[in-house]
Amino acid sequence: MGAPRLIEARLLLLLAAVAAAGGRVAAQDTRAETRPESQGPATSPETIPIPRDHEGPTFDLSLELALRMGRLNNTDLRAAELVPLAAIENLRGAQALFEPEVFGAAGYGASESPTRNIFTPSAERVTLDGELGWRQRVATGGLFELTYGAEKLRQTVVIPGFPNRQYTNVVAATLVQPLLRGAWSDYTLRDVQSSEAQLAGARRRFERSVQDTLLAVVRAYWELVFARENYRVVVQSLELSLEQLRITNERIRVRELAQRDRVADEADVARRREELLAAANLILAREDALRRLVFHNDDGTMWGKVLRPVTGIPGDQEPPDVDWRVPAQVARLRRPDLMALQADVLLAEVQLRTAENEVLPRLDLSGTFNASGIRSEFSNAISDAGDLQFPDWTLRLEMSVPVGNTAAVSARERARLDLERVRRQLYSKELDVDREVRDAVREVRTLAERIRAAKETVRLAETNLDTEQQKLRVGIGRIFDVQKANQDLREARSRLLRNQLDFQIARVNLLYVQGLLEDPAAVGSGTEGTGPR
Secondary structure, three states: OHHHHHHHHHHHHHHHHHHHHHHOOOOOOEEEEEEEOOOOOOOOHHHOOOOOOOOOOEEOOHHHHHHHHHHHHHHHHHHOOOHHHHHHHHHHHHHHHHHHHEEEEEEEEEEEOOOOOEEEEOOOEEEEEEEEEEEEEEEOOOEEEEEEEEEEEEEOEEEEEEEEEEEEEEEEEEEEEEOOOOOOOHHHHHHHHHHHHHHHHHHHHHHHHHHHHHHHHHHHHHHHHHHHHHHHHHHHHHHHHHHHHHHHHHHHHOOOHHHHHHHHHHHHHHEEEHHHHHHHHHHHOOOOOOOHHHOOOOOOOHHHHHHEEEEEOOOOOOOOOOHHHHHHHHHHHHHHHHHHHHHHHHHHHHHHHHHHHHHEEEEEEEEEEEEEEOOOOHHHHHHHHHOOOOOOEEEEEEOOOOOOOOOOOOHHHHHHHHHHHHHHHHHHHOOHHHHHHHHHHHHHHHHHHHHHHHHHHHHHHHHHHHHHHHHHHOOOOOHHHHHHHHHHHHHHHHHHHHHHHHHHHHHHHHHEEEEHHHOOOHHOOOEEEOOOO
């Protein structure tokens, strides 16, 4: 037997017991005694059991706890939080451009040459050389390099005026500085600035994902509360229908009504039972939706927990009496999605500056300074190089101008279009933010009024149902009117409950559209321990 049918069976047994204990069988000639004096529901809402699809442990869940669990456990957030971490690594990689580089080389060479003349007899030469250097990119776009090189030459033949062993030491410094294309810090720092803008955008988008998740948790929580409370409303409506069917059967038994008069009541009971089944399934679906948001299921027990919301529905609350322009200004400053688009604008500006630089011709200035020492003794050679005894320096200017440069010009125009597109998206989003704030403020005020109107509607529906029941008792009413009044009361109660919970969602949504939905404790504060059971 399914969970809804089990609950319905228990309910029918409970109603039957109440009817047996409180019903009275009267004489056929006394019409007033054949009808009960009270037509109210036999079961209070607090004692109505809530259906469940399994016999798992009950997990008492407050709204604040649900928000905290959703922030920590939501699997979508756990995936989204890796995006900013990847952006941090991209920034670290871009900043590594200015990390120095140490390089070195070592070599060994041997050669033999034949006798060419008396001045160049045959010889065997062995060369050992090594180099050690420091290379670093500077913020102006230049590349600085400092090297030290040593070489040893040994040959087996002695040439007059030329030693058979020779040591060479060279200390050199070189700087290559672009003057047009690729020059200065705006170009050199482009990757760093782009990575910083991407990191800022990734962080803001993750913040928005957090707020999206928190709002989804709030919606799912109050939807579960609504499903549970609405189930109790449907149960009470079914009780009234069953009670009306009992009265009709009793009147048929004492021959006041014909057998066919019970058809309408039986159809009404069947309709209420169908509504009860739908209400029970809605509870299970809403419970699954909330589980999906607040549990990560690493231990495999997520679907085995029966959630019981314990945050009560707050009483009447007055809507905030503020001009929409005030929260709109807050939203312009705090909305993470707006700040993410602002970061996109910064990124597009960096890309445009880079593209504009690429259009320029190349003009590079290179300078070299070195000092060398060549001696037959290693100590003398290194002394000459270290003391800069024989300096040598050069300056060189190199220029290249692309003909046409169509690719660079096209890239620059695309960058301009991209920047304009992102700026327009930002402006469009600002208009959307204003509209969302206006809608949120209007929704809160409207729901507050709808709650007050729904309460009056419930009071009127209760009065109408009592009136129709009284008219039916004295024989001047119709069963159809009682059924309609019962349906109106059920709809009025559901509408009141829906408006009350929609008001709570709208109150949180007002924080969301301002970008203030950040603290689960502030959002989830409410009356604990007095909520639905």
